[in-house]
Amino acid sequence: MQTSDAAEPAGEAAASSPYSGFRLGKSLVVAIDGPSGSGKSSVSREVARRLRAAYLDTGAMYRAVTLHCIATGIDLEDRVAVEAAARSIELFISTSPDRESVTISGDDVTAAIREPEVSSAVSAVATTMGARAELIRRQRALIAGAGHRIVAEGRDITTVVAPDAEVRILLTASEEARLRRRGDQLGGTQSEAQLKQQVTERDAKDSTVVDFQQAADGVVTLDSSDLDFEQTVAAVLGIVRTVAH
Ligand SMILES: Nc1ncnc2c1ncn2[C@@H]1O[C@H](COP(=O)(O)OP(=O)(O)O)[C@@H](O)[C@H]1O
Numbered sequence: 227m228q229t230s231d232a233a234e235p236a237g238e239a240a241a242s243s244p245y246s247g248f249r250l251g252k253s254l255v256v257a258i259d260g261p262s263g264s265g266k267s268s269v270s271r272e273v274a275r276r277l278r279a280a281y282l283d284t285g286a287m288y289r290a291v292t293l294h295c296i297a298t299g300i301d302l303e304d305r306v307a308v309e310a311a312a313r314s315i316e317l318f319i320s321t322s323p324d325r326e327s328v329t330i331s332g333d334d335v336t337a338a339i340r341e342p343e344v345s346s347a348v349s350a351v352a353t354t355m356g357a358r359a360e361l362i363r364r365q366r367a368l369i370a371g372a373g374h375r376i377v378a379e380g381r382d383i384t385t386v387v388a389p390d391a392e393v394r395i396l397l398t399a400s401e402e403a404r405l406r407r408r409g410d411q412l413g414g415t416q417s418e419a420q421l422k423q424q425v426t427e428r429d430a431k432d433s434t435v436v437d438f439q440q441a442a443d444g445v446v447t448l449d450s451s452d453l454d455f456e457q458t459v460a461a462v463l464g465i466v467r468t469v470a471h
Pocket residue numbers: 260261262263264265266267268269407408410411450453454455456458
C-alpha cells in the first residue's frame with residue numbers, strides 16, 4: 227500500500243499566486259529529469275511550493291527499495307529478488323512539498339535513504355528492469371492521485387513515467403558544479419573520490435538503462451551551472467508560465 231498526503235491545491239491561494247499563469251482547475255504535471263546534483267529535488271520542491279502543487283521525488287523510491295534490500299539481506303545482484311522486493315515493499319512517500327517523509331512498513335527511513343551507502347548501491351535497483359516497471363507503475367498512480375497539480379522529478383519522468391506532462395524539463399549542470407553542490411550538501415564529509423563514485427560513476431551506471439543526459443523531443447533543457455538556487459527556481463517557473471499557457 228502506498229499513499230500520498232498532499233493537500234488539494236488551495237483554490238484561492240493558487241488563483242492569487244503570481245506564478246500561476248494558467249487556468250485554475252486545469253491539470254498541470256511538471257516533469258523534471260536530470261543527473262545527480264543538478265538540483266532536481268531542491269528546485270522541484272520549491273517550484274511545487276510556489277505553484278501550490280504536490281511534489282514527487284521518484285529517486286527516493288529507488289533509494290527506499292535499496293535500503294530495504296540492504297537492511298533485510300537481499301542480494302542486490304540478484305535481479306529476481308530485487309524485483310520481488312520492489313513489488314512487495316510497503317512504501318509510503320509524502321507528496322507534500324512541505325513534509326519530507328518516506329516510510330517502509332511504517333518505519334521512518336527519510337534520513338536513512340540519503341546515506342552514502344545507499345547512494346553507492348542504488349544503481350543496482352535502478353538497473354533492474356522489473357523493479358523499474360513496478361516503481362514506474364506506483365509513480366504513475368501517485369501522480370494520478372495527487373490532485374490537479376504536481377511536480378515530479380527523477381531520471382525518466384519526461385520520457386517514460388509522464389511523457390504527456392504539460393511541462394517537461396531537463397535540468398542540467400556541469401560536472402564540476404554538481405560535484406561541488408553534492409560535496410557542500412554533505413557538509414564536506416566526502417572525499418573527492420567518494421563524491422565521484424556517488425555522482426559521476428552512479429550517473430554512468432544509471433545511463434545504461436535510461437537517458438537523462440540529453441533532452442528528448444519537446445523537453446526544454448535548463449542549464450543551472452551558472453545560476454544560483456533562486457535563479458534556477460525562477461527559470462523553471464518561467465518555463466512553466468510559457469509552456470503551460
Ligand atoms: N542552482 C543551484 N545553485 C547552487 N546550488 C544548488 C542549485 N540547485 C541546487 N543546489 C544545491 O545543490 C545541492 C544538490 O541539489 P539536489 O536538489 O539534491 O540535486 P539532485 O536532486 O539533482 O541530486 C543541494 O544542496 C541544493 O540546495
